[in-house]
Amino acid sequence: xxxxxxxxxxxxxxxxxxxxxxxxxxxxxxxxxxxxxxxxxxxxxxxxxxxxxxxxxxxxxxxxxxxxxxxxxxxxxxxxxxxxxxxx
Amino acid sequence: xxxxxxxxxx
Numbered sequence: 001x002x003x004x005x006x007x008x009x010x011x012x013x014x015x016x017x018x019x020x021x022x023x024x025x026x027x028x029x030x031x032x033x034x035x036x037x038x039x040x041x042x043x044x045x046x047x048x049x050x051x052x053x054x055x056x057x058x059x060x061x062x063x064x065x066x067x068x069x070x071x072x073x074x075x076x077x078x079x080x081x082x083x084x085x086x087x088x
Numbered sequence: 089x090x091x092x093x094x095x096x097x098x
Contacts, residue, residue, distance in 0.1 A: 022098065029098040036093035062090035074093045 003087045004052070004075050005045035010083045012040050025083045039071055043084070049075075 006012075007025075012032070015022040021037040023030040032040065038059070042052045053071055057064040078084040 023095065030095040031098055033094050035091055036095055039093055056090070060090040067090060070090075070092050074095075077095070 003045065003048045004043045004084055005087055006040075006043060006084050007082065012037065023078075023083060025081070028081075030081075030083075035070075036074060039074055043075075045087075049086075 010023065010025045013022055013024050014020075015031075021032040021034075021040075023032055023036075023040065038056065039052070042055055047055075049068075049071070053064055053068045056062075056067050056071065060067070075084060075086065079086060
């Protein structure tokens, strides 16, 4: 089981200037698209990857295997950027 | 609809 969690000091905030969700980390900020924001809405340090994928598949009425691939790639990119960790 | 998520560094 792997549970994604944002690292300490990293959070999602609504940027009022751009009116877009932004992922804020130490000395960096990333603009999120609506899908990225939907994924991170479900990253609470409690839910595991399977639970997040099932929830998104229901919400977007899309195949779970497609969503899983996209979510894993997205989260591993954020892990590479040291904004998120995958707890096992 | 679902699409591949993306992030853009500010």
